[in-house]
Amino acid sequence: MSVGADASAIAIVDAINTRRTSAREVVTSALERIDRRDRVLNCFTRVLGEVAIADADRVDRIVATGGDAGPLAGVPFAVKNLFDVAGVTTLAGSRIHAEHPPAQRDAAAVAALRRAGAVLVGCLNMDEYAFGFTTENTHYGPTRNPHDLSRIAGGSSGGSAAAVAAGLVPLSLGSDTNGSIRVPAALCGVFGLKPTYGRVSRAGVVLFAGSLDHVGPFARSVRDLAVAFDALQGPDAADPVCADRPAEPTIPGLDLGIADLRVAVAGGHFAQLAEPAALAAVERVARALGASRRVTIADVQRARAAASVITSTEGAFYHLDDLKRRAKDFDPLTRDRFRAGALIPAAVYLQALRFRAWFAERAREVFRDVDVVIAPTTPYPAPPIGAPRTTIVDGVEVVTRGHLGVFTQPWSLIGLPVVSVPIAGLAGAGPLPLGVQLIAPAFREAHLLRAAARLEAEGVVAAPVAATRG
Amino acid sequence: MESTLTEADVERLAALLGLPLEPGSAAAVAAQLAGLMTSARLFTEFPLPDDVEPAPVFRP
Structure with a gap:
């Protein structure tokens, strides 16, 4: 049996464990899809053919002997190219890092997914050093949105979102400092x-702004997202900011429903300077979750x-030596x-x-009475690649690229967990998807995944493989 | 009120840090820095209680 581009991670695991297919067949299919489609999409900066096949064979040997190959056995995945991968040079979207030697070992998050049985098939495009919301990388070219090839995938984890949206892989990893997981997830229509x-440990990740950097997964289903998160979470002494608290698995409670969750819609800032389609997406999610209450977060x-000042200061500090010695080698966009x-x-x-x-x-005061807050992810769908510097929204001129983070930056500033859920079929957005943020208090990812699972079960949110246009 | 920064301001700041700027680049850096400093007024001119401390390692 062949496993198609639309197969979820857990469907792949089930098919391998019941011998309806093999990890080798699944990974070979993924590599063929990448070979066929990525010349146009430009998600991948490196494809790991032989290594991936060898890893897949290892999974098949475990399954053949009746062993447990892990909760992600044989699932192909790919990672933003700022994660260290043993034997591969970590680009972080830059030309400068291309001169670095290959990484000695996998980043903690990559190692965690591999331990869970997933098979790494490649590394993905991004904005240079994660400083952008568009993945219009001058060195490696723009990643194209699988829903409309003339448009951006979002960023900075654009390759990670587009590869999942296009069905090249069912699972990927990215990083988020001001919105770099949520913005591309929304613009590409994935979770x-x-x-x-x-x-989640960031050990082995090229940091952008360390006091704001997070890593996390992309997927086309909530259960896949939760399985990946459960494999990733937990303490790690190798990352000085990794929380010293045990993992709290989310899969066991994923289908518990939301009867005990108090859900509210963010008003004020989060209901302004956005296109009507973005606000309509919020209303659709609010209705499905029974959220009639509005909360306003001040300032x-x-x-x-x-967030912008912290990001710019810390980001510049990491690269100060290179800025002094070889500024000409930076992307003109950063x-x-x-x-x-x-x-x-x-x-x-x-x-x-x-x-x-x-x-x-x-924010803690607001969350005393609320378990989940709903807000738009981006104020508009994916702009064209090479869009003008400014655009008019709600009658106000805004910076086209920077304004993509207007609703995501405030939450990452204070480290709260957020799931971006994908919605399509919105009036005014044409074939382009949008995203809605579900935000919870610190360490309450389980609440978000339960709410997302409910939305998915009711058909309000979904991430079908993109029907490419353009 | 928008922050005003001249190319000469940026060249002096960059020199203080030992950051070379190639000819013609100061204007673009000044525009970026002016934007950051203008938006920074939103919080630098906002009164905070004296007991609010920056978190060296931020733990939510």
Whole structure:
């Protein structure tokens, strides 16, 4: 039996464990899809053919002897190219890192998925050093949105979202500092999970802004997302900010329903400067979850400004030596933004950190009465590749690329877990999907996945393999 | 009020940090920095209680 592009991760695991197919056949099919389609989509910067086949054969040997090959046995996956992969140079979207030697070992998250039986088939395109929302990478070319090839995939984990949306792989990993999992998940129409800050180890990941960086999975079903998250979560001494708390598996409670969850819609900032389709998506999710209540979180614009300052300062600091010695080798789309970040006064950065602590407390107050908050993921569907610098939304001129993070930045600033769920068929969005954020208090990913599972079961959200246009 | 930064301002700041700027690049860096500093006023001019501390390792 062959496993198609639309097979979920858990369907693949079941087919392999019941010998209806083999891991080798599944991985070979994925490699063939990548070979056939990625020349146009440009999701992959490296494909691991022989290594992947060897890993698949290892899974098949375990299954053949009656062993347990893991909860992701034989599932092909790929990772944003800022995750270390043993034997592969970690590009982080840059030309500069292409000169680095291959990584000695896998990043913790890559190793965790491999331990769970998943088979790594390649590394994925991104904005240089994760500094962008579009994956219009000058060095490696833009990743194209599988729903419309003339449009961006979103970023910075654009390759990760597009590869899953196009059915090249059922599962991928990305990172999120200001929205870099959620924005591409929304624009490509897949599920994306940004876990709580510190929930998943970032050891072996090229950081962008360390005090804001998270890693997490993309998938086309909620159960796949939850299986991957359960494999990823847990303490890791190798990441100094990884939380010292045991993993809390989400799969056992995934179908418990939402009767005990208090759900509210974010108003104010989160209902402004967005196209009607983005707000209609929120209303559709709110209706399905029975959320009639509105909550307003104060000072969100200040939070967004603090996130930008922290990101720019920390990001510039990581790359300061290269900015001094070889600025010409940076992507023109990031170079001057990094240099500006290097010049921010220390007092401004420290005040941003103080504001973050204060804003986190305001959010905690809101979540005393609410378990899940609903907000748009992006204010509009995927813009065209090479879009003009500014665009008009709700009668106001905004920066086209930067405004993509207007609803995601405030939540990552304070490290809260967020799932972006995909919705299509919205008036005004044509064939393009949009996303809706489900946000919970710290370490309550299980609430989000239960709510997402309910939405998926009711057919409100779905991530079918994209029917490519353009 | 928008932050105003001249190319000369940026060149002096960059020199302080030992960050070379190739000829013609200061204007673009100044525009980026001015944007950041303008939005930063949203929180630098916002009064916070004295006991709010930055979190060196942020734990939500």
